[in-house]
Amino acid sequence: MPKKNPNKNNSVTLKEVAAELGVSAMTVSRAVNNSPNVDSKTKKRILEKAKKMGYTPNLVAKSLVSSKTYTVGVVIPEISHSFFPDVVRGIEEVVDSKAYQILLTNTSDNFEKEKKVIEALKAKRVDGMLISSSLMTDNFSYYKELIKSGMPIVFFDRCIENIGASCIKVNDQAASQQITEHLINLGYKKIGYLSGPKKVSIGKARFDGFNIAMIKNGLPVDDKLIIENGYNEKGGYDAMKKLLKLPAKDRPRAVVAVNDPVAFGAMDAIKDANLRIPEDIAIVGFTNDIRANLVTPPLTTVNQPAYELGKKAASKLIDTIQEKGDLVENVELITNLVVRESCGSLLYK
Amino acid sequence: MPKKNPNKNNSVTLKEVAAELGVSAMTVSRAVNNSPNVDSKTKKRILEKAKKMGYTPNLVAKSLVSSKTYTVGVVIPEISHSFFPDVVRGIEEVVDSKAYQILLTNTSDNFEKEKKVIEALKAKRVDGMLISSSLMTDNFSYYKELIKSGMPIVFFDRCIENIGASCIKVNDQAASQQITEHLINLGYKKIGYLSGPKKVSIGKARFDGFNIAMIKNGLPVDDKLIIENGYNEKGGYDAMKKLLKLPAKDRPRAVVAVNDPVAFGAMDAIKDANLRIPEDIAIVGFTNDIRANLVTPPLTTVNQPAYELGKKAASKLIDTIQEKGDLVENVELITNLVVRESCGSLLYK
DNA sequence: ATTCAAAATGTTAACGCTAACATTTTGAAT
DNA sequence: ATTCAAAATGTTAGCGTTAACATTTTGAAT
Known part of the structure; x- marks a missing residue:
């Protein structure tokens, strides 16, 4: 068992190769x-010796000199579902091709943790x-x-726009309006909305799209049919439970989920x-999660190109880094x- | 627009705070x-000034001195499916609680890339x-x-065992044997196997489990019914296509997927x-992917505790780091x- | 007032590397 | 053989931090 100082790594340095x-x-x-x-010839000798000695350049030291780490931080609100993994896959692919790596951090949708990891x-x-x-928008x-x-x-x-940083996202508002109008065109009038926190960019944009669709089509937006909760399954379950507690006649006939x-x-x-x-x-959703076509009935939704979004964001970041x-x-x-089928139709009945 | 030297970050140093x-x-x-x-009092003055000047400690310099980066590398063969994101979530949770962060790398199941990222x-x-x-096992x-x-x-x-590193995994062989025997107990005799590359630990272990189950129950293992391909959907699709090309009478009545x-x-x-x-x-699978209970029919499978596996692996690593x-x-x-239902039954017919 | 250990603060060197400059070596042209 | 620019190699200092040791200040005990 090779003895080693727990605080010192025992890796070979340039100087040691040089001395040798x-x-x-x-x-x-x-x-x-x-x-x-x-x-x-010198180069050949050196490379051979370096290899034999197991030399690995110390990028920590190099970074100290160059002020570059070839590492980018990725800050996401959750890791498990299908959207963010696909985004991360896109990011990883681009970043790897430019010889960068990613430090992945998860904020669990908590702004305090977000600040901490940043x-x-x-x-x-x-x-x-x-x-x-x-x-929070404020x-x-x-x-x-x-x-x-x-x-x-x-x-x-989930962007914060116009404060000096680039933003790669989808047309949340327009798409949300579109899918809401799809329901309206199918004959639904009493439509509820399951929102995520509206202080998050997508929360506001998608809700705005819903509202615009309703108003534009002369339908009432009933506050009782709008429930704000988390962005995950449990949030949706609990929000829907609330809607279902309404007397049957007050319940929405269709629901748009954030x-x-x-x-x-x-x-x-x-x-x-x-x-x-x-x-x-x-009911309709937004994301085109990997499960959307598997649930019963298959979910009508908005396809969000997660992988491409990751790629584009990573390219933009690297361009920004490299000016x-x-x-x-x-x-x-x-x-x-x-x-798909979850939206059904009220037409031709 | 603040001018800046592209190769120098303009962050405040200890020395600058000190001079001030x-x-x-x-x-x-x-x-x-x-x-x-x-x-x-000195401390208070310093902390206030440091805050006002926007001082952020330079961990790169600190790491150079201490030989510690508080960063762990995570090397996975793919990012998108449900298993690895759940593992990563477990890893992130433990690692974050110990003030470490993760550098996430994706090998796309390619050993050359694996060496490169390592x-x-x-x-x-x-x-x-x-x-x-x-x-590869060799x-x-x-x-x-x-x-x-x-x-x-x-x-x-996907471990390499007994070469001096810890290994956190599931009882692949036993579980694979168990699920195969489940099929056998349901009356199936002609059973095929869709394998991943057997040079990967889980590929071999799960295949061994399948074989043991067959042999133990006196059933023939027919090489024509064993197809080796990738660990993803496309691998499974192509492998099954091959089995389906067999004359109907030679086809397997049940299939175990890796x-x-x-x-x-x-x-x-x-x-x-x-x-x-x-x-x-x-057909039966192995993982209990998020989609397993959503596909039609729902997939009989082996539940692999991905999140716990990630947590355990991360704990073990940090214990190892801290000796x-x-x-x-x-x-x-x-x-x-x-x-679930994909395994059906041949009993009581 | 003096003493002196404890507390506070300072100085130096080192972590491993490379930019910038300095010196030595090489070899073609005379 | 000499010259001298180009090529090869070397030296120094610094990136931002802290360990280890050095010095100064503090204040309770005399």
Whole structure:
């Protein structure tokens, strides 16, 4: 068992390779970094010796010199469902191709934790951050300062717009309006809305879209039919339960959910109440979660290109880090309505 | 627009705070690190000034001194499906509670990329690594050297056992045997197997379990009914297609898939061939993917506690890093058979 | 007032690397 | 053989921090 000082790693340094060969550390540095002006024989000797000694460059030291870590922070509100993993896959792919890596952090939709992890990422001197924020709309100062400090930031999906950072997202409001109008066109009039917290960007945008659709079509927006809760299955289940407690005649005939997990939870609540989807209550979601076409009945939803969103956000961040192109940009990726069975229809009956 | 040198970050240093206050950098260091022997008034002055100046400690420099990064590398073969995101959630939770963060890397099940990312993680001087390896069973030397170098490693799910690193996984072989015997007990005799590459630990273990079950029950293992392919939906689809090309009388009456995604792909292939599950071909999986109870028919599978597996692996790694407890340990988490409808039954017909 | 240990603060060097500059070596042209 | 620019190699200092040791200040006990 090789003894070792617990606080010191025992890895080989440039200097040790240099000493072994009787050259200077600088020459070794040049050799391992493919710098010019190194004799090819010297280089060969050095690389061989370095390999034999198990030399691995110390990027911590290198970062201290260069002020670059080739690491980007990724801040997401949850890891498990299908949307964020797909986004992360897109991010990873782009970032890896540019020789960066990602420090992944999860905020559990908690702004205090969000601030905490961002401070940690700052301390670790990431070259930039990709953030899907759980931030309240009334507290931008934190991010304004972060951006002012020069940290490259790209928001994605849950954006804070127009405070100096780029934003990659989908046309939440328009898509939400579109799917609501789809229900309206199918003949539904009494439509409820299962919202996430409206202080989150997507919460507000999607709710606005719902409202616009209703108003534009002369339908009443009934506050009793709008329930705000979390962005996950449990949030949807509990919200729907509340709607179902209303007297039958007051209940919505159709429901728009802020995202698919909420819709799934709501569907469970509807089934638990022994009601049928869509015959008793129709429902639509937003995300096109991996489960959307598997639930019973399959969920009508808005397809959000998660993987592409991740790729685009990562490209934009790396461009920002490398100061290429227009620095600040708001990008809206295209969504499309995916009509399945959960929305049913009131026509031709 | 604040001008800045692209290669220098403009963050405030200890020394700058010190100069501003006319004290030494060391005193500032002590103040911000809560070291003893700092006058409480001095400390207060320093902390206030540091805050006002926007000081954030530079962990890169700190790491260079301490040889600790409070970062662990996580190496997984894919990001998108339900199993690994759940594992990562477990990892993140534990690691965060100990003030570590994770550098997440994706190998796409490619051993060359696996080596590449591990080299990058070494260069970044992570304090340890959590690895789910796509490694060939005949090439342990790479990992043996990595472990010998003193890098704390914990394998999870796809382990390389008994080469000096801990391993957290489920009882793959026994569980695979159990689910195969479940099929046998339901009356199936002609059973096929959709395998992942057997050079991956779980590939071999699960296949062994299948074989043991067959042999123990006096059933023939027919090589033509065993197809090896990838661990994902497409792998399962293509593998099943091959089985379906057999003359009807040679086809398996039931199929064991190495994991749920492979089972999902196979189910699509079966449906595309206009056959019924389980009436024409029964099928079982392994994982208890989030989709397993949603597909039609719901998939009989082995529940693998992904989140707990992630938590356990992370705890073990941090214990190893901090040199607590027995260093090397093989842990098998408990699985349970989840019987749904895809396995059907040949009994009482 | 003096003493002196404890508390507070300061100085130096080192972590591993590379930019910037300095020196030595090489080898083609005379 | 000498010259001298180009190529190869070396030296120094600094990135931001802290461990280890050095010095100064404090204040209770005399």
